[in-house]
Structures are given as C-alpha cells and as structure tokens.
Amino acid sequence: MTIRIALVGAPNTGKTTLFNALTGGRGKTGNYPGVTVEKRTGIYTSNSGETYELIDLPGVYGLSGRSSDERVSLQHLRGEIDGERQPDMMLAVLDASRLQTHLHSILQFQQIGLPMVLILNMMDMAERDGLEIDLVSLEKQLGFPVVGVTAPRKNGRQALEDNWDNLVKTTKKPTQDKQLDLPALQSQARKITKSVIKQSSASHDLTQNIDRVTMHPVFGPFLLMGIMFFIFQAVYTWSAIPMDMIEAGVRFLQAGAKQLQPEWLASLLGDGIIAGVGSIMVFLPQIVILFAFILLLEASGYMARAAFLVDGLMSKIGLNGRALIPLLSSFACAIPGIMAARSIESERDRLTTIMIAPLMTCSARLPVYALIIGAFIPSQSVGLFNLQGLVLFTLYMTGILFAVLVAFVLRRTVTKGPAQHLLLELPGYMVPKMVDFWIALFSRAWAFVRKAGTIIFATSVILWGLTRYPQTGGGIRDSYAGTIGSWIEPIFRPIGFSLETVIALVPGMAAREVVVAAMGTVYAIQGTEQQVELGLAALLQSAWSLPSALAFLAWYVFAPQCFATLATVRRETNSWNWTLFLAGYLFVLAWVAAFATFQISTRVLG
Amino acid sequence: MRKIPTSLDQLANRQRAVISGFLAAHGGLTQKLREIGFAEGDEVEILHRGLIGGSPLSVRLNRCIIALRKTEASQIQVVCVS
Numbered sequence: 001m002t003i004r005i006a007l008v009g010a011p012n013t014g015k016t017t018l019f020n021a022l023t024g025g026r027g028k029t030g031n032y033p034g035v036t037v038e039k040r041t042g043i044y045t046s047n048s049g050e051t052y053e054l055i056d057l058p059g060v061y062g063l064s065g066r067s068s069d070e071r072v073s074l075q076h077l078r079g080e081i082d083g084e085r086q087p088d089m090m091l092a093v094l095d096a097s098r099l100q101t102h103l104h105s106i107l108q109f110q111q112i113g114l115p116m117v118l119i120l121n122m123m124d125m126a127e128r129d130g131l132e133i134d135l136v137s138l139e140k141q142l143g144f145p146v147v148g149v150t151a152p153r154k155n156g157r158q159a160l161e162d163n164w165d166n167l168v169k170t171t172k173k174p175t176q177d178k179q180l181d182l183p184a185l186q187s188q189a190r191k192i193t194k195s196v197i198k199q200s201s202a203s204h205d206l207t208q209n210i211d212r213v214t215m216h217p218v219f220g221p222f223l224l225m226g227i228m229f230f231i232f233q234a235v236y237t238w239s240a241i242p243m244d245m246i247e248a249g250v251r252f253l254q255a256g257a258k259q260l261q262p263e264w265l266a267s268l269l270g271d272g273i274i275a276g277v278g279s280i281m282v283f284l285p286q287i288v289i290l291f292a293f294i295l296l297l298e299a300s301g302y303m304a305r306a307a308f309l310v311d312g313l314m315s316k317i318g319l320n321g322r323a324l325i326p327l328l329s330s331f332a333c334a335i336p337g338i339m340a341a342r343s344i345e346s347e348r349d350r351l352t353t354i355m356i357a358p359l360m361t362c363s364a365r366l367p368v369y370a371l372i373i374g375a376f377i378p379s380q381s382v383g384l385f386n387l388q389g390l391v392l393f394t395l396y397m398t399g400i401l402f403a404v405l406v407a408f409v410l411r412r413t414v415t416k417g418p419a420q421h422l423l424l425e426l427p428g429y430m431v432p433k434m435v436d437f438w439i440a441l442f443s444r445a446w447a448f449v450r451k452a453g454t455i456i457f458a459t460s461v462i463l464w465g466l467t468r469y470p471q472t473g474g475g476i477r478d479s480y481a482g483t484i485g486s487w488i489e490p491i492f493r494p495i496g497f498s499l500e501t502v503i504a505l506v507p508g509m510a511a512r513e514v515v516v517a518a519m520g521t522v523y524a525i526q527g528t529e530q531q532v533e534l535g536l537a538a539l540l541q542s543a544w545s546l547p548s549a550l551a552f553l554a555w556y557v558f559a560p561q562c563f564a565t566l567a568t569v570r571r572e573t574n575s576w577n578w579t580l581f582l583a584g585y586l587f588v589l590a591w592v593a594a595f596a597t598f599q600i601s602t603r604v605l606g
Numbered sequence: 607m608r609k610i611p612t613s614l615d616q617l618a619n620r621q622r623a624v625i626s627g628f629l630a631a632h633g634g635l636t637q638k639l640r641e642i643g644f645a646e647g648d649e650v651e652i653l654h655r656g657l658i659g660g661s662p663l664s665v666r667l668n669r670c671i672i673a674l675r676k677t678e679a680s681q682i683q684v685v686c687v688s
Contacts, residue, residue: 062641100668101643129669182637186645207671208653215654215664308673312658321662321673421635421678422662423642426671 003168004053004085005044006077008109009093010102011059011343012427014121016040018093018151019056022161026443027056028336029436030298031427032307034059034325034343037069039076046164055087058343062182063108068350069342077112089115089171096126096133096148097428100197103189104182110144111179115171117145119160124150125428129205132198141192145171152433207301207428214305224309227302231293232396233389235366239285246285247535250278254524268464271524276460279520279536280452280513283367284445290363291444292437294332299432303328304424311422317404318411320344320420323353327403330360331396332444335568342572348415352407354572355582358565359403359558361396364512368556369395371516375537376549391553398557402589456517459507463521467503476500476526495555495591496548496598500526509561546605551598558593560586609686614650615663615679622651623684635681643667644682 007015011033020027023042028035040056057076058069065071079086092106099120110116120126120133139146145167150156160167180188214220257269297303303325311321322344330337337357344350361369373388380387411417466481476482477499485503492502500522508515516536523539540549560583570579611626625648628636644650644667653671654664661676 061643062637064637064641066638098643098668098670101648101670104643104645105641131669182640183645186640187647190645190647208666211653211664211671217655217657220654221657304673308654308656308662308664311662311673311675312656315661315675316658419677421638422673422675423638423678424673425642426664426673428671 002051002053003089004055004087005089005091005168006055006057006087006114007091007093008057008073008077009059010061010095010098010105010425011035012425013059013093013095013098013102014151015059015093016056018091018119018121018149018157019054021151021157023054025056026439028440030303031301031430032298032303032325033425033427034069034322034340035298037339037342039072044164047161048165050165052164052168060105061102062105063111067343067345072342077109077114087114089117089168091119092116093119093121096120096123097129097131099133100190100193103193104186106142107180107185107189108182110174113173115144115173117147117167117171118142120146120148121151123148124153124156125430130199134196134198138192138196141195144174152436210429211305211426214302215308220305220309224306227297228396229389229393231290232393233386234293235286235289236370236386236389236392238289242285243282246282250274250282251535254278264468267468267525268461271468272460272464272521273457275520275524275536276463276517277452277457279371280367280456280517281449283370283513283516284448286366286370287363287448288441288445290366291332292441294328295437295440295444296432299430299437301427301429304426307424308426313404315419315422317408318419319349319352319407320422322422322424323349326353327357327360330357330362333362333364334358334360334562334565338565338568338572346417346420348411348417349420351573351578352410352415354569355410355578355585356403356407358560358562358582358586359399359406361399361557362512364562365556365559367513367516369553371519371537372540372549372553375540376544376546395553395557398554402557406585451511451513452517455510456514459510459514460517460521463503463507463518464525467522467525476503476522481522491591494598495594496545496551496602497555497594498543498548500543501548501552505561509563511564512556512559512562545602547598547601550601551594554597555590555594558586558590560590611683611685613680614652614665614682614684615676617650617652617684617686619652619655621686622649623686624649625682626685627683629681629683635678639678639682642672643670644672649687650682650684 007019009015016027016029016036019025022044025042027040036058042054044052044054057073060070060073065074075081092109094102094106106118135146135148147160149160214223254270254274257274258266260266307321307324310324314321326337326340329340334357338354341350341353344353369392373391377388377391382390467476467479472478481503485499489499489502504515504518504522507518520536527539566579566583569582617623625644625646627646648668651666652663653666656662662673663679664671664673
C-alpha cells in the first residue's frame with residue numbers, strides 16, 4: 001500500500017509551495033495566511049523511484065480547530081473522515097524565521113500520535129535575516145528528524161529529497177507519555193528555541209521599514225486607495241493597443257466568414273460564432289492585466305496589510321478584517337472567495353461574508369463594464385485621470401459600498417451576534433517568484449480562453465439559432481429568442497432594457513461575461529452589414545440611449561445571475577434558504593438600482 | 607521604579623514589553639492567543655495602530671508581526687522593559 005504523508009503546519013509556512021515542488025502540482029500559493037482551504041493530494045516519486053501519496057492541508061495553529069478549514073485538516077490528520085485512511089506520517093512544516101513563535105504548535109501536532117518529520121522551510125529567508133539555527137541540537141532535543149529546506153529551489157530541497165526513503169522508513173511513532181497542556185508546551189518550546197537559535201541581527205528590518213509606509217495610519221489607507229485606482233487606470237490604458245489588434249482580427253475573420261456559401265453557414269460563423277466568441281476575446285488583455293496585479297499583491301505580502309488597514313472600517317459594520325481576504329479574492333471570482341470564507345471562525349461572520357462576496361466586482365463583469373464604458377463614456381481627461389477609468393473605479397466602489405450596507409443590515413438582523421476577534425499574522429514581504437507568477441497568470445488567462453471556446457461558443461451557437469429562426473421576416477421579435485424574451489420583457493421595460501438586451505441577459509446566467517458575447521450575436525444578426533463591420537460598441541451606440549447604458553451598468557454592479565456562484569453558495573452554506581435569499585436580494589437591488597439610474601438620468605439628460 | 611503590569615493595548619508605540627500573563631475572563635480567546643504564538647516571557651511591541659480609534663494594532667511578537675484588535679490586546683498582560 002502506498003504510504004500516505006500529510007503536510008501540516010501553521011498557515012503561510014509554504015506547505016503548498018513544497019507540495020507543488022514535490023508532486024508537480026499546481027495548487028494556488030500566496031504570501032498570506034489561509035490561501036489553502038481545501039485538501040489536495042498528489043504523488044511524489046522519490047529519487048529511488050518509490051511512490052508516496054502526499055496530502056496538502058489548510059494551515060492550523062493548534063489542535064482546537066476553530067474555523068471550518070482548520071477542522072477539516074484536523075479530521076484528516078486523526079483519520080476521522082469517512083472513506084479516507086489516516087495518514088501514515090506527518091511532514092510538519094515550519095517557517096524557520098518563526099521557529100521561536102510556532103514551535104509549540106509542532107509539539108501539539110505530535111500529540112496526534114503519528115510519526116513526524118519537521119521541515120524548517122524558508123531557510124534562505126532566515127539566513128538573510130541573520131538567523132542561525134543549530135539543526136543537530138534541535139533534532140536531538142525534539143527526538144524526531146529535522147530537515148532544513150528552501151522549498152521552491154531544487155537544491156534547497158536536496159537535504160529532504162536525498163534522504164526521503166530513509167526518513168520515511170526510520171521515523172517512529174512518538175512515545176505517548178503524558179499529554180502536556182498548551183502553556184507547558186509553550187514553555188518547553190521556548191526553552192528549546194533559546195538553546196538552538198543564534199541571532200545576530202534585528203528581526204525583519206526590511207519588512208518593518210516597508211510597513212512604516214504601508215501601515216502608516218494616514219498614508220497607508222491613501223496608498224491602498226492609490227494602488228486600487230492605479231490598477232483600474234492600468235486596466236484601461238495598457239490594454240488599448242492589444243485590444244485594438246484583437247478587435248481588428250475578429251472583424252477580419254467576420255468579413256471573411258460573410259463571403260462563405262451557403263448564406264446560413266456565413267451567418268452561423270460570422271453572426272453566431274465569431275461575433276459571440278470574438279466579442280469576449282477582445283477583453284483578454286484587460287483580464288490579464290487585472291489578474292497580474294491581483295497575483296502580485298497576493299505574492300508580495302501586501303494583501304494581509306490591506307486587511308489590517310480596512311479592519312477599522314470592517315469592525316464598524318460588524319465584520320472582521322479576516323473577511324477581507326475572501327472578499328478580495330472575490331474581485332477575481334466570487335467562487336474561490338466564497339470558499340476562502342471557510343477560514344473565518346464565526347459561522348455568522350462566514351455567512352455574512354458569503355452573502356456580500358458577489359457584490360465585489362468579479363473579473364467576469366469587467367468585459368461587460370468595459371464594453372459599455374468604451375461605447376458610451378468619452379475617453380477624456382479629468383484632471384490627472386481618464387474619465388473611463390474613473391467610471392470603472394466608481395462602479396467597483398459602488399459594489400463595495402453596497403457590500404458594506406448589506407453587511408451592516410445583516411449583522412443587525414439575521415446574522416446578529418457578538419463582535420468577533422481578529423488575529424492575523426502579517427507575513428514578511430517577499431519579491432514574487434516570477435516562475436510562479438507566470439504559471440498562475442497563464443492558467444487564469446487560459447481558463448478565460450477555454451471558457452470562450454466552450455460555454456461561450458455553445459451559447460453563441462444556440463442563441464444564433466434561436467435569434468435567427470423562424471425566419472418570418474418580422475425581425476428579432478418574431479424569433480424564438482424574441483418570444484422568450486418578450487415574456488420577461490415587461491419586468492425590464494421600466495429600467496430601460498430593450499428586447500435585445502433582455503435576450504442577451506438570459507444566456508448571461510451561465511456566466512456573467514456571456515452577456516457580452518450574446519449581445520455580439522444578437523446585434524450581429526440584427527444589424528446591417530456596415531454596422532456589424534464597425535463592431536459591437538458602435539452597434540450599441542446606435543441602438544441604446546445613454547440612460548439605458550447607465551442603467552445596464554447599474555444592473556451589473558449587482559448582477560444576480562450567475563449559476564456557478566449560486567451553486568457554490570448552496571454547497572458552502574448547505575442551505576437553499578440562504579441561496580435563494582442571496583439571489584433574491586441581489587435581484588431586487590439590481591432592479592432598483594437600474595430603475596433609479598434610468599429614471600433619474602432620463603430626466604436629467606432629457 | 608516598580609514594574610507594574612499593564613495590558614498590551616496600553617503600551618506606547620515601540621515600547622518594548624514582556625508578556626506576564628493572560629486575563630482569564632476569556633478562556634477561548636486565551637487559547638487562541640497562545641496558539642498563534644503569544645506566551646509568557648515573549649517580547650512584544652506595538653508597531654502600528656489603525657486610524658479609527660487606534661484599532662487594530664500590529665504587534666511584533668518575537669520575529670513575527672501579528673494584527674489584532676484592541677479588545678484582544680487588552681487580554682494580554684505585559685511588563686515594560688527599558
């Protein structure tokens with residue numbers, strides 16, 4: 001039977017980095033506590049060719065297991081999960097620089113009763129900080145093997161990999177003497193560290209110096225705002241040239257497809273597939289730029305500082321700074337964000353966080369915003385800023401503002417309860433590893449392209465069929481899509497949405513960005529040849545009024561329709577009530593916001 | 607001057623102190639503080655405070671930096687070192 005080995009340790013000690021390096025896995029890594037919220041398994045082949053099953057678990061500080069991700073880790077270690085064999089041994093991972101503070105957690109893990117090897121990770125960082133650790137003495141005092149490792153580097157793992165088979169086979173179960181309590185373990189751990197650490201410089205000089213700027217009570221929050229603002233500006237300005245190139249390519253293909261015979265084939269390719277998939281592919285550069293910034297923030301160690309900076313604000317609405325990390329990942333996509341909420345201890349806080357996560361503007365909404373802003377908001381300078389970037393920033397801020405309001409109301413009604421604690425370790429700053437950065441960026445970009453090639457491709461073809469047939473000559477209203485759209489059209493008429501928009505909203509339930517592709521298809525079928533050649537933005541300019549466009553933007557700040565998110569909420573809350581509540585309140589807010597925007601802007605602009 | 611124990615949140619920024627104990631009022635919280643690494647005899651100092659009401663605090667604990675709120679910090683008893 002394959003030997004099962006679990007990686008355990010405090011959060012953010014590099015367990016997943018080590019796991020990826022050993023198994024060739026692609027688990028998400030980052031420099032903040034709580035990146036891993038799910039168990040992951042992989043196969044490691046040692047130098048001798050033997051295979052081992054490796055299990056990567058969410059980080060735990062001790063054995064009390066307060067949050068749901070911690071409980072899952074501990075259940076795995078104790079073999080309490082149905083249908084899962086208890087691991088045969090543990091690789092306890094510890095950040096060498098934090099040995100003094102965290103060694104007692106290793107002594108706690110030993111009480112689980114499995115054979116254990118201690119991995120002191122990030123030895124390079126410890127050396128940089130002038131920390132010398134006597135590994136031989138440490139091993140002798142602990143009574144189990146200790147290996148120093150720098151996980152991301154091949155030669156940094158040599159001490160572990162060269163010795164692997166031997167370590168696994170010779171390490172014995174700990175002798176179960178009396179179980180000491182936590183204070184006793186702490187004093188034992190402190191005694192050991194005092195004798196093995198030779199420290200020659202002050203701790204974290206670099207990190208503390210950077211913190212003087214980033215954590216400054218006044219300058220810090222301004223810097224955070226500035227960084228966010230810069231990202232939105234960059235998303236617009238840096239993407240202009242590649243977007244123009246992709247758009248020109250799409251139009252070239254579309255013109256080519258239109259020459260084909262028979263006519264229905266030309267329409268299927270030109271109006272259906274290329275218009276649909278092409279209109280979404282145009283936004284790839286913006287998605288890549290946004291993800292690049294998010295990845296850099298996650299890898300640098302700044303993310304946890306951002307949580308610190310907003311905690312004061314979060315406590316006012318009854319949430320804790322910990323909720324910030326799930327909420328920040330929701331800017332990429334609400335699904336990992338909702339799952340990351342598992343690291344929140346209090347069930348009430350976790351539910352509140354899940355309920356507001358979809359209000360963080362996910363990257364799927366970026367193409368929607370970008371399309372409408374590009375078509376209707378002039379690209380002019382307002383002081384230092386670009387008006388388009390300013391509008392985009394405002395939309396993101398509106399989502400955040402409503403998240404605050406909703407959380408405030410929920411914490412005083414359905415998720416009422418006492419204030420929660422904040423205990424968050426702030427990691428040392430690190431220069432992001434470029435290899436990891438490129439791999440992660442590529443895999444996110446690829447996920448976007450793959451979606452365009454599958455879901456968006458399929459909905460484009462289906463929608464093309466529904467919009468084109470039956471061919472009565474009466475335009476889109478007589479088509480199947482028009483018939484379906486006209487059933488729900490009355491709901492959307494007061495908020496300024498045309499029938500075409502309503503038709504595009506329906507497939508947009510599969511994924512929010514599909515609405516862009518769907519509009520590409522709907523308008524391509526409807527528009528004249530010349531209009532189609534000018535592109536979707538130009539088509540919308542002639543088809544929509546400005547109030548309709550603004551109302552559409554307001555709708556998408558809330559955008560309740562995303563099946564994948566709702567399915568995740570159902571799974572994570574294990575409750576239909578919460579799922580329906582989420583969908584319901586988002587729909588109501590979206591409708592009211594779009595209604596108010598449409599009515600007010602019609603009066604002001606008309 | 608006699609060393610009077612005070613709570614962590616009462617320290618001035620950058621004033622070094624040593625943890626002398628935990629207030630027993632919140633058993634669960636004490637356990638959590640211990641698990642993340644606070645222990646008797648450890649050196650602590652406040653590095654930064656939040657803008658709103660001076661909370662949260664970023665605290666250096668040995669070679670780690672930990673963010674916690676005033677209410678949590680008030681449970682940690684410390685004695686100043688010069």
